[in-house]
Amino acid sequence: MAPHGAAYNVDWIFPNNSNVHVATDLAWFTTYTAFPSRMGHLMSATAGTEVLGVGTVELEVRRSSTQGRSRKPCNKLVLEDVLYAPSYTCNILGGPIYDVHNVLTSGRVEDSKLTDRKTGATTGLLDLVKLWKLWLKGQPKGMSSLDPNGLNYINARWSESEMKRWQMHKASLASGVTSNATAKAAAGSTLSQLSEIEKKWLKEHYGGEFKFLQVHGLKMHNDEDREEGRSIMRTFMSNDESDNDDKDSEEEDEEDSFLRELEEDPMSHVGDYHFTSAQLDWIEKHYRHSGEFLISYGLKPYKVEDCEDGAAIVQSFMEEDQ
Incomplete structure (x- = not known):
């Protein structure tokens, strides 16, 4: 479900040299996995922006400038492996969009759009205000959340090592983290205890177990949910240790x-x-x-x-x- 109010109108900028999608509000995500990471910028040698997780985002975008006259004025755009970076300036439509769509930004602004790579059909419109941005459903043309007097160099780069770490984590979740937790609960096993190190990790990264579970859509009063959360947490901690030991x-x-x-x-x-x-x-x-x-x-x-x-x-x- 999309965010409401001002959060909905934060621009989805298309900087054509970003290698990843980025969303600044958790409400954009239809699926989400907490995954602490950092992303960088072409003009910076360090990965300075905090990433809290990764997931799938669905956007309702305009595909016709004459909304009342088109049979289907809007289209659902699905973005995979989107980074959740709440501190970033805006949302980013990154390079992975080219996997499924063509992006046309030359010629007249009125002709700038996304098209399906296979069929050529229009899948979304772009608007040029400060920078190229997606034109979302319900937004007036010419609106931007960026400072009109500011110098905006919008860009996101996620390192290859972090991309690989994410793919490995996704595979580990799909292959048994959830099913193992469910099996333990079904067998009537007791809730595994948190070590002091694990409690400290939860406190430092999420403010405690309650908030960690909340981020994952899990409930504190449900032992099965808590066991699943602890399995996920231990996978995170294992990945963190591996990443710290192996410098890229x-x-x-x-x-x-x-x-x-x-x-x-x-x-x-x-x-x-x-x-x-x-x-x-x-x-x-x-x-x-x-x-x-x-x-x-x-x-x-x-x-x-x-x-x-x-x-x-x-x-x-x-x-x-x-």
Whole structure:
């Protein structure tokens, strides 16, 4: 169920170089799993934004600008593996959208939309206010939650190591965490006790067992729910220990490289915002960074029109490579 009031009107921004979806309100989620993590930003070497969990989000989006005249003016857009980051500036429609949809943002604003990759049918409309955003059901055109006078560089990057950790956690939940807890309850076993370390972990991350269970939709007065919650918690703690013991040196090297490039050439990543994640990967392979690529074609990284031309050039090269 979608949030109400001001929370509903927080923008769903489409920054085409984010590799993950992000939601800032728990009410957006139709399924949700608590999963402490952090996400980063293209312009920062550290993963500075706290992530509390991951889940599925369903959005009612406009698919026709003439709502009263269309047979089906709205469409349900389903987003998987969405990060819950309540402290972030806005919601983010990330790169995974390309798995199912095409995103058209060139030409007239009126023609900017999402289309189904298989059928070509319009699945949602985009609006350009401060930045490109999804046009949700019930929203007036031209409305944005972003500061009209602010400089907004919206972007979200979730590291490959955290993505893998999440996929492993999903698999572990699907393969038996819930069923094991249910089996214990059915057999009449007593509720497993929390160790002092486990109590401390719950306190530090959630404020206590009650809030932890609440986040998962579980009840404190139900022993089966509490047993399930403790199984989930122990999986989290095991993943945390594994993650702390195994530093991702490759990710650290990438962050160091990013900072070195900025120090050597302040214009090296200014134009990144105008390229998709796939395009940036292609540029890194062939030109190191977007600044070097744009300059090699006589384009300026700080000019929007030049960056858009550069993105079109990269896309044509990528299509030739396929």
